[in-house]
Amino acid sequence: MSLKTFPSPREFLPKQQKVLDAVKIYKYILYSGAYGAGKTLLMCHVAIQTCLNNKNVLGFFGAQTVPMLRDTVVRTFLSEMDLYQDTLKKNKINIKLEKRWRPSVMSYEFYNGSEIMFRSCDNPSKFKSLNLDFFILDEPVDIDKDIFLMLQGRLRNTNIKKPDGESHRFGAMAGNPAGKMNWVYQSFFDHPTDDYFRVHTITKDNIHLPQDYIDNLYRTYDFEYARRYLEGEWGSFIGLVYKDFSYDKHVARLDDKKDKIKYYIAGVDVGYTNPTAMLVVGITFDNKAFIVDEYYEKEKTTDVTVEEMKAWNQKYKFRRIYVDPSAADWINKANTQRLPVTEADNDIDKGVAKCKSFFANDIIYVDIKCDNLLKELESYQYDKGRVSGNETEKPMKKNDHAVDAMRYVFTEFNPWRKKVFISGGNW
DSSP: OOTTTSOOSSOOOHHHHHHHHHTTTOSEEEEEOOTTSOHHHHHHHHHHHHHHSSTTOEEEEEESSHHHIIIIIIHHHHHHHHHHHHHHHHTTOOOOOEEEEETTTTEEEETTSOEEEEEEOSOGGGGTTOOBSEEEEESGGGSOHHHHHHHHTTBOOOOEEOTTSOEEOEEEEEEOOOOSSSHHHIIIIISOOTTEEEEEOOGGGOTTSOHHHHHHHHHHSOHHHHHHHTSOOOSOOTTBSOTTOOHHHHEEOOGGGGGGEEEEEEEEEOOSSSOEEEEEEEEETTSOEEEEEEEEESSOOHHHHHHHHHHHHHHHOOSEEEEOTTOHHHHHHHHHTTOOEEEOOOOHHHHHHHHHHHHHTTOEEEETTOHHHHHHHTTOBEEEOTTTOOEEEEEOSSSOHHHHHHHHHTSSOOTTOOOOOOOOSOO
16 A cells, blocks of 8 residues: 555545545645634645655644644644554554654654744744755744745645646645735635635534534623624624625725815824824715725824825815824824814714714725725724623724724714705895
């Protein structure tokens, strides 16, 4: 019996088998799974089968941190390797699969010259000298896009063969879904090419899970938590401030809206160590608000950011620029440049409530290029009580610079204000 045909130690679910087949054909593969989908386990089998069936392969298996790698990925991998070895023994194949396991550097060498390197994904410069046949990422949404791009550039070995003998290289990844403003969603859902293949699972797909386990999860988790972790739905739901913001509904390319704009306003949240965030909003004749441009930069002085606003003002001719009232120096310097600045209303509760209402009523739309605002809209959450862990009514002071500029810009905007006509009297 050849090693390419010996029985797998596990029976795979149909969608798991779909991934095992896809890695032999496609360049990039995503297994987008809910709880109980066997994501890490499946990726271990992708790595093991690729190395067993091809000689002298070099593979990379990455997770965000060393503890995640050691406690989840490596532990699962070694356990599954024991099952493969047991399968050989049962089939009376006298081969020891492991040539060497080096835990100090987390490197596993197979008997046929193939090797897997287990590495944390915290610094893309670590991988500059690698020549890989494949890479695998566990929970890719937690990993920076630069890591993915660097690993793409390392796929240049030719030791994996397709059934027709042609060389093949691939990157496979598996994890829970998250928001839509991340490189994983954009690569596999928004703008996929023929090289990208995805498999979506839900918890109920795993027929091996006990029914009472599944029933208990659905009883325990609230609707929002279940959407992400049981139904595997992409989008941010849990604890979000702007729950009515919808990537599919409120995000678009707004270049064709210029002829519909009645006037422009701007909002400014001033920072230095934290970024200064500035937004441009076009108000249409039917009182819709289109956020058409953003500025989001750290460590820029007041003089620099005021000059940026001055250039914007020449382009957009703002009716008003609403600024964080605590930024007195910025306001003073903007006044010297004759910019139409005014202090924004800094009542957080009122400003958040107003913006929430605008999203709920489809008043606000955001241009796709305003990626910092979009990321914050998908991550801006309510704080939690330090003891109880329950959500409070106060948003966290984190990922809030562009969303603060957004609530500032709507200080005086009221899309429902009706014109008042004065009648009567002798004219």
